[in-house]
Amino acid sequence: MQNTHVYPRYDYHPATDPGARHPVVIVGGGVVGLTAALDLATRGQRVVLLDDDDTVSVGSRAICFAKRTLEIYARLGLAERMVAKGVTWHAGRVFRGQREVYAFDLLEEAGNQHPAFVNLQQYYLEEWLVEACQASGLVDLRWKSRIVSVMNAPQEVVLTVETPDGSYELTADWVLACDGARSFLRDSLGLPFVGQTFRDHFLVADVVMQAGFPDERLFWFDPPFHPDGSVLLQRQADNVWRIDFQLGWDADPELECSPERVRARVGAMLGPAVTFELDWVSIYTFHCRRLQRFRHGRILFLGDSAHQVSPFGARGGNAGVQDVDNLAWKLVAVLRGDSPESLLDSYEAERIPAADENILHSTRSTDFITPRDDASRAYRDAVLDLAEHHAFARPLVNSGRLSCAAVLHESPLSTPDSDIWNGGLPPGAVAADAPVLRDGHPDWLLRRLGGEAFTLLLFGSPDEVPAAALPGPAGRGRHGNWPVRTVFVSPVEADGVLWDHDGVAASRYDAQPGTAVLIRPDQHVAARWRRFDPALVAAARRRALGITSEERQRIPA
Template sequence: MTDFTYPSFGYVPPRTGPQGGSGGTEACRVAIVGGGPVGLTMALDLARQGIASVLLDEEDSVSTGSRAICYAKRTLEIWDRLGVGARMLVKGVTWRLGKVFHGEQQRYSFDLLPESGHQYPAFINLQQYYAELYLVEAARQQPLIELRWKHRVSDLQPGNDNVRLTVTTPDGDYILLADHVLAADGARSTIRRKLGLDFKGQVFEDRFLIADVKMKADFPVERWFWFDPPFHSGGSALLHSQPDDVWRIDLQLGWQADPDAERQPERVIPRLQAMLGKDAKFELEWVSIYTFQCRRLERFRHGRVIFIGDSAHQVSPFGARGANSGVQDADNLAWKLAHVLRGDAPEALLETYDAERSAAADENILNSTRSTDFISPKGTTAKALRDAVLDLAADYAFARKLVNSGRLSLPSTYRDTPLSTPDRDAFSAGPPPGAPAIDAPVDEAGGWLLGQCRAGFTLLAFGAVPDLPPNLLDRIAVRWLPADGLAAQRYGAAPGSAYLLRPDQYVAARWHQPSRQDISMAYDRALARSA
């Protein structure tokens, strides 16, 4: 059985009504509905920027089962900024190598982060319950976050000035009036249903078994993916390592599989024995059946209600795009909402959350759909083509680019965002406006570039650049970097080059010789204060 002890966070009665009982009305600036990784990340990021929030969750513990386990480099960098990245890294299983098999033969392997000089690896594997626990413990240290467990949103009524939430607790109902509601309540979102919204997209006719097994095994810490393996003829299989000697196994079952029957131990164990060997000693820890879905809301912002994570979009689990994209939703929205609430930016800035993260969702859905089509080819011709590509991949690099066992999560570049200042200077390297910043070591003491960009807007200055305008001295942090180090190389920088980073560590603008006016105009544009 699992080594993890599920905590009970404890119910706290509402503050309203007689003697703190139910029946009254409260108010807050931001209500976050859902206490999973996305909602907790949102609360921590808002608190870091001085914005208080109330987080509501109908349970009082972390999620059951490992669920999302693969956390990408970009997600770890976000969590590092929020003070939990290092803890995730220590507990998680670090990996970067993947292998693809067809039948009994390995066709090729790949390295997700072949270069050194990065603080965080390409991926770690960590059960979702650990990730949630670490985020909860961090949130408990923040006086600006109020965690309310066993508080279920049972109704909402959007208004011009606020959103009226009816919250049901063991002691009865109360009313919470929120200036903004952030819906992080997952794929079965109550908020989405109450607003009468639905997903648009595709549900694929295939089913997969997830089984977490606890066992001692000498498999390397790699991602192994099989097409049509001998132990599971006609299907696909995936193997991942997790902490505590737990291994994740995914097996393709087909659309005709009965979900209730297939999750029973008497059906699961023989399948695992066929894969691991009849004499393999293992214990079942968690079993689930899932169906591929690639869908999203048409819009993520509906007035004062904004959707993040699985409440806004769904993708198939191959490629680790679900939880990672949800955390990146929170990363995108938090700083924008904070600036609007502080009066530093117009409400138009919130519209760019919808524009940027809708485009990211479309990118994830496209990649996820292509993965699904490759893993589950429709018809004999498509399967023959897929198998031919796999055979060619053993010897030819071009064919490996066509193999799709789940293109793994990468951060999106916001190519068409109005918040970016277009390049006027030519750069030989480096992230363009709308792309996430790249990490690099910046001193011999072990400092990292992204670790120095946590305060909000940051100007990366490679050598001498103009002083900031007086009105921006307390709004943009300047980080001086040598013009001849690894960071300069990765950014294509020369003496006098500069990058302006947004609070989410995305590039807003870059120049080789910026003026004060350049910096000021780019800052205003990044806050939607000018075209």
């Protein structure tokens, strides 16, 4: 095999503080763990990250990053690099045999900074995350550090870490379990998954080639080059193409991974005129399952350690990044004493329904791609036959419902609507982007939302609201560590406002003059009102921080 990528090796350094206590320890240095470390560091929080290896993930692995994930990485300073290096795509085609039966286009309406999807090998993202963590000066990256025991006590977590120099103990206030599908922490606590494992094997091959395929997602059911199976093809950076072959449950993984066997399958697909090299090969089965709870005392589970889905739909890696986006700001609020520890319960209250939504879509996709019985196969084949000629059947074709941002419908942190709305974004939805002009320069709305503060979007002019009534300036002040920044969005150009010159922002938020929308630090809508009321904004902010009436005496807001 030909490896197109030179994997870095990170230096191991002996721990200089055996027995020390740390506010946050992250276990696992994959995409989710590194993103968590960077997000916390971006918020000023020191963390220790432990990984049992000394390099990034081998092979492309998670490759498909959705728009919401790109928006999160934009906040962390990496999205521009991802888009520049990766392959942007928005269209896909589904074939039955050699006939195209269905095509789709995910290109969203104009007015979004980021594309629907970017394909990029996971190792690139991990390398950039390591660089950013190192540059922050707040992330202690400890390579060659394997957890061999864990004690989850009421007030602390004690980890035993095995290194090339021997073992030592490390104590943490909070531990983020980002150690993947084979999580040692999960197994050590005896935590079972709820869900199912699908009886099938898939071969994944990264193939280096110059090919004439478009930058689209191409999916075949029962193609002539791979009868009685399915095949997925899509391009990544560096002319590396990902091919997934469905093999069936009886396939011998060791045999199917042999280079000769893989070359034969790929050659049958591409034909004799296409030359190629194998870059990486793996066999997988997949699961649709999750933990019953994501918080266990002072250990919180994220990504594949908490939930697992099939790769069809790109819901695994994207969901893990969104787990981080949901949890990081809450953990910082608790560590700073701005919120009670009970705020962390909202992590699983919000992310378990999101995981269930992903599992539902993933299960339906898998059932369609790998029918479990003759009746299911007959249904699948009938849908494919009809879809070629009849539009009503095309939405039933399911080669993977692609990842989209979760709406936190039942979030305990959201303030329910008290006004009448004709659309827009309800509490719990991800804030929408929109093109704006700021002091005459093109800008994007999402750039002005979230991070270290809450954001109050006021649709109108600063002249219409008394300055004394506004929540306060950005930065730390009378609102503690989580101020409410006011951003005016106006239909007319003026100094110090975002000019909604095409009306896109007002349309997406169903905004009228005077509309107010409170945005959480993770860019989810916390509350919205037809008229600005300082008392309502303050109450919604307290609720979003988990500050109940009983807590207000201890944590003033």
